[in-house]
Amino acid sequence: MILAIPLDTEASAPLYEQIYSYIKNEIRNGGLHYKDRLPSARGLAQALQISRNTVDLAYDQLASEGYIESVPRSGYYVCRIGNLTHLNAERIVPARSVLSRDETYRYDFNPFAIDIANFPYSVWRKISRNCLSGENHELFLSGDWQGDRNFREAIAKYLHASRGVSCTADTIVIGAGTGYLLQLLAQLLRPREGIGRIAFENPTYIKAYRTFQRFGYEAKGIPVDAEGISLRELIASGASIAYVTPSHQYPLGTIMTVRRRTDLLAWAAEEPDRYIIEDDHDSEFRYKGKPIPSLQGMDSANRVIYLGTFSRAVTPAIRAGYMVLPPELLKRYRAEFAYSSTVSRFDQAILTEFITQGHFERHVNKMRTIYKAKHDCLQKALKRFGNDIRVTGEHAGLHLVVEFLKEPSEEELIEKAEKAGIRLFGLNAHYIEKPENSVPTLLIGFANLTEEEITSGIHRLYDLISAKE
């Protein structure tokens, strides 16, 4: 039968491939069996009136894939192969991003969202055009593991000037977002033997907490008082690493005092291999007074790892975070983590220009004004609740922390609002251990709403809640 392979000389597939496919299918469908002998290449070529090479090519391919094997001075034989049925992968509903605006809500008070209506699109377009234009072919090669040097230099300048971070291009490591950098740190900081112990402010950026847990760390939540993370409890926890957000506690928005900062730095300096991870998220957006200088800038013992990102201040579309490593960790990173950079070189080039040409600073200043207006507008709208609520975490960031003193349950409040087309986010999701008798508290984001939407959204929420009473 194999001598009767139907060949279609009009077909797009070359003849050798038709022969290959035919025989392969015969084998897979059981038309040809283990140890069956194939016709000689010459014989088949004659039978099909085609060139010997064509058949050889088909046989080679079948042999290279292991369907047939050549037995010297005898010919080609079918190999033993198991059953090869296909199965379509199960369909699963795709994930949706919490970060982009959810149009299914009329009012989305998402604290993770940002305002991109005022992004300098034309500038961005122009820069990106310039970066790709001309003979800049080098940009299409893989770049420096740590991130492209001029990009790191631009970041170093910015961090030094605006955040008081003590760093050079050499001490900066670029990565695809803080999420990725935290995974890197979890690997970098893991002790040679035994398990790592890390402390987090409670509440905190829960994804950071989970990341370290997943890497086998014993992760503890430490209470936060008015000055910042509790030193007493931190010491009691036995942790050697502390993940903190000093300039703007996430999500509460409190500022770590200088006293607490110096105590924390002293704690880190006490023992070798104690480190502080300073996540300086949202540091660009402070609406009263000057930005709070970084903790890292106060560190004289090289124990602070400084972490930041461009996704809030520029756009989350770009996955570009950065960290400043102390010399010891930098050595370890260089020795063990020399993987290709995870950040697109095009984005690195565009961001570099965006920063060095001054657009970044301009944009941040512009957004600060816009966000301040929205922040003030939200504060004003919330007054409607009078003494039923307590607002904290003002004057910075992209959300306010609002305690609803008269509400029985955070979850019910959120659910109720959701039914009315208002999307709210609760504080509970940020707790490692939820403190007893905590008041229902919302993190009300204002970045991605107009002032009109903020006002009417909050008023609608008020009506919704007061309707109950």
Place this chain on the structure above:
Amino acid sequence: MILAIPLDTEASAPLYEQIYSYIKNEIRNGGLHYKDRLPSARGLAQALQISRNTVDLAYDQLASEGYIESVPRSGYYVCRIGNLTHLNAERIVPARSVLSRDETYRYDFNPFAIDIANFPYSVWRKISRNCLSGENHELFLSGDWQGDRNFREAIAKYLHASRGVSCTADTIVIGAGTGYLLQLLAQLLRPREGIGRIAFENPTYIKAYRTFQRFGYEAKGIPVDAEGISLRELIASGASIAYVTPSHQYPLGTIMTVRRRTDLLAWAAEEPDRYIIEDDHDSEFRYKGKPIPSLQGMDSANRVIYLGTFSRAVTPAIRAGYMVLPPELLKRYRAEFAYSSTVSRFDQAILTEFITQGHFERHVNKMRTIYKAKHDCLQKALKRFGNDIRVTGEHAGLHLVVEFLKEPSEEELIEKAEKAGIRLFGLNAHYIEKPENSVPTLLIGFANLTEEEITSGIHRLYDLISAKE
């Protein structure tokens, strides 16, 4: 003294900031001490002939940073703070990428390099311009965690058509390069309790091996015979995960036979939580016959994780890898790893167009022809060595495996060539355990050299070696 703060009304810094900085420095320099009382805001305002608000603003800032604190009905007092000296981060020489061409060599036979001289730059520019132009603002928001849907759809189509991978957009996860995806997998596959056991072909992609080791896995090297990874040894190893490169063993270039594939799939199906990671690197570049279909396409038990990247076929400047997850792992990923995507949305958009407009296929076909010519040229040039060498791993990928039968040492050979301006890469670096009496073997890459360079480079190497005898 504090009443005599020098104010410069011409200065760019606002007055409140000058006051803030002055007092802050006094505190930091010890000019003001713990418990020192500051003048009242009103008093200072009068003394400096400025508005009360300006002083309040400065005091607020100092208080919010914890330099001073307000004692009700008494005034502002300096807080206790430790010593705050700075230390400049130690300078360390920056890392260099192995992937880009090293100009310090006259001939760089880097097997990791690719040829970007023939990249369709203008097409890329055009597409990127279109992606950014117009009102496509949505692109500046953060996208889907798993990767943008249309990007995953384009990849699914391609993988299904050209690699026989059974997948849908829903089962594909995008990540910043295979390095990152392997880190994700190491987390995803870690057993609930106990340590994970993973087997690698020996030799293998050593970075994958190290990654799993770093995640606490017990990683074993399994010998590779002519058909592929040794099943007997794999079973003996007690591993539940196998990392393999079936269509083109890395770095040896052998092809796993269908028999071995079915045996491997049967092994995986035997036990729950057994998985195979199929790294399909370089699958686009096969110079004889058709591409070898993927192992994943033969898998009827949903145990194969398919891994691929665009950095070799398009450009390493883009950090875009993809993996196809079996339903069980996809559920786990959705439940626990819903982090922001690590791939730039701009690159995702550009690549999507690049693929759907047919440029990707055209480019790959073009590069296949170019690489084949270089491959053949290298083979030809190597003939000069006659029986002193043995060449394997032909007809695919971007390097040849060359055993130097008469050379005493791989390292010496590489070092000697290096002195003569020829950069060579040895096989030893890819071994988990180096087998006894192994022959000095080089992985000679040809992608980033012209045919002239290949020929003269190899001839020069020949002269260098024969000169010794």
